[in-house]
Amino acid sequence: MGLSDLPIQPFFIERFKNHISSKRIATSYIFVGTESRGSSILAKAFAKTLNCEKQDSDFCGVCHSCRMIEAQTHPDVKVYDPGDARFGIGLARQVQQESMESNYGARYRVNILKNAHSMTTEAQNALLKLLEDGKSNCTNVLLSGGLDEILPTIQSRSIVLRLPPLPADSSATILVGNGLAEEIAKRESESFLGDISLCMWMTENSEKTEQVLQVIAGFGEGTLLPLLAVLEDDENLEYILHLVREVLHRAVLLKHGIHDGSAILESAVPKIANLPSEKLNAIEKALSETERLWKTQSKKTTLAQAMFLRAWMSLA
Template sequence: MKTMTWTTFSQQPRAAELLHHSLRNDRLAHAYLFTGPKGAGKKQMALHLAKSLFCQEKEADACGACLSCRRIEAGNHPDITVITPDGASIKIDQIRHLQKEMAMRAVESIHKVYILEHVDKMTTQAANSLLKFLEEPPAGVIAMLLTEQSHAILPTILSRCQIIHFSPLSAEAIAEKLVLEGVSAGMARIASHITSNLEEARVLSQAEWFAQLRNVMIQLVQECKQHNSSALYTIHDMLQKSDKLKEELPLFLDLLILWLRDILYVQVDRHAHLINSDQQDVLQGQALIWTKAELLHGIDLVMETKNRIERNANAQLALERLVLQIQEG
């Protein structure tokens, strides 16, 4: 595993800089709330702060290799407690248990740390109990509350925390992560441009049906220019064959927009902007038969169709109409 340091948190430079600075100057707050979308690295940052507090080798950073760093990574450091919802919510018993843990003397330094994941999912009792705890923090205890939904947290809790915002990951950052997990660069790039949620992008990039959806889309664009009814057969076929593909038509249309945009990019020689960069040959061929005006008009029509389907229009009719409109030019 790559060793993280504060300067390698390139996706969240502001949060990392702020925490590092506070740690270096011995000015950490008693409680932090890390808020931001799933996959933005909140827990990773929380664990890094914990490692940096306890690391035996580095000052105000983590080496990743000493006993402390390794125990934190493995989840068995005696002075760190991580709490996640027990079922649907964090329960009062969990907070009581936490309070007991935190009241005990720290084993390995003057600090104790607790991390509460999904802190928006607390029962009212648990939230009230946590609030009291935040109001009278034991010396040396540092709280890190993590959430994707800070609006769902009691204002009284928010006001006790220093709030650190995590921004959504860029498409490039998501693609990079997926490639490290073994997804092909082409699929990673497409999935990361369809959604800015890492988890969703991961699912898409590995789903058979998503690859299928994309193949049908590419075929359809080809057939739109053939001025026969093969494009209509393709639509019919797709909708008959799989309920999943039918459900995912808005996604199909998103893929179609990205594809038409890519043909435009090829035409103006901006290959670095291509999303479907693994299909350059096909794009190159289509760039010769579509005009710029047709592509721009096509993108408009696809967006219109997407709106229509989202307003519950008959999917098959809407798609057929799209194809006929494109073919008419």
């Protein structure tokens, strides 16, 4: 087991291995990409490689250090996860304080910060102090869905790595594990170009997915009540908006004679594609406005409802 065995594009792994071999390990890295692109897997593998007892620029997976990191019991490799909350100043100070402690024997202390894009400004300023004053054998790995919310001062002190979509065979294997038939899993992994976070959510939330697709397919028809009911789901709202974006994108392709081939979305895409182009443009404009405001608004459910109502009324 080693870096080459990870379910990540080989060209990316080769470049990553070359960087590690150079011995120019940075104080901070930003892995840009969703969980479905393997960001957490790569972060853990990076920590193993830096501290492996048997290999120099790779990891063995069987030594004491590798096994402790895999089990998340290594005292010098910590994962900081805010969960569904924002990454606040309290958690950032914990990272800062614990990083100042002496290592327990590892070559590198590795801090893995999940959902770094959710960090408050205060938290990022605390992290910045660690990057400026921290120990040379301490590296921080920020897992982020994007760079827009990361301060430029942190970006400039970090090596930014954009993770590519997973290879189709790797993402298909994950989808089979989520309960999809092998043939459908292969088709969906190719349709979503390996970026399968939404596809995984849809397979895990099939009833919610069907409910949303029915609402999308009925744009401009019937009552607004089913639509508003769907948008009251705060926990899944981000995926719901993502789902609308995917259906809209595929509908535009279909309107130009390009059939995407997603089996999961086929109930809604043809119906949306039948709408006049000006109606599709109205939905796209409202959706883009929502996505632009998404990061700055606290009442996201209200915002999403307003967007859909605007799109709905434009179809009247």
